[in-house]
Amino acid sequence: MKKVLTAFAVLFSISAFAQIGEKNFIDKNYIEVTGTSEIEIIPDxxxxxxxxxxxxxxxxxxxxxxxxxxxxxxxxxxxxxxxxxxxxxxxxxxxxxxxxxxxxxxxxxxxxxxxxxxxxxxxxxxxxxxxxxxxxxxxxSSKIEEYRQEAKIKAIQAAKEKASLLCNTIGQKAGRALYIQEQEIMARPIYANTVMYAARAKEAADAADLNFESLKVEARVLCRFEIL
Structure with a gap:
């Protein structure tokens, strides 16, 4: 019985701490922005x-x-x-x-x-x-995962820059991040216009150097920064 009561007390403490933390978070002044990035990749x-x-x-x-x-x-x-x-x-x-x-x-x-x-x-x-x-x-692209990570980093950096710009406009500053949510990371493979590319190759006197459309990796991140 003692063990049960102890466990209940621990759970109650954690719950109370979570509620206090959530309240403190809501009470803080913050700015919410979305950061986006797009990277173009040459397919390999x-x-x-x-x-x-x-x-x-x-x-x-x-x-x-x-x-x-x-x-x-x-x-x-x-x-x-x-x-x-x-x-x-x-x-x-x-x-x-x-x-x-x-x-x-x-x-x-x-x-x-x-x-x-x-x-x-x-x-x-x-x-x-x-x-x-x-x-x-x-x-x-064989390095698609590396580009995904790079896109995420650039999206967060863009969010921070946007928050700083908006806060500076009203004479305040954007502080530490209170919340970060990854909304979308998208890498779009290209399904080629095969007729066009085949025609380019056949019309060339020498072997054609086909110029393909770049692949794109896009990232979108929602961030909340404390207003100082």
């Missing part, structure tokens, strides 16, 4: 999707030959085909015609490159060996 992970297809009844080696040629071209461009070339899907469909039955084979690959120049070279290389079903799937 460019995902290219390639689809090879054949009619198995007409040429049983067509797909394997194309695959071999593609991998050779990619290796010549310095792409690590074991690490940066993945098979995403392999399907076969039976197509029945009036006089024949064809097995349609489809193999989907994902190629990852680090810059626009290499992406342009890939499009041109695929065009040379007759592979036209290629598109840019999306753009990302």
């Amino acid at each position: 992970k460019i995902y290219i999707q390639v689809v090879l297809a054949e009619k198995d009844s007409k040429n049983k080696n067509a797909l394997s030959v194309q695959e071999k040629q593609m991998l050779q071209k990619l290796q010549e461009l310095g792409i690590d085909t074991k690490k940066d070339v993945l098979i995403k899907d392999l399907t076969s469909n039976l197509k029945t015609g009036f006089l024949s039955k064809d097995i349609l084979l489809n193999k989907q690959y994902q190629i990852i490159v680090k810059d626009g120049k290499t992406a342009g070279q890939v499009f041109l290389a695929l065009e040379e060996i007759g592979i036209s079903n290629a598109s840019i799937e999306k753009l990302e």
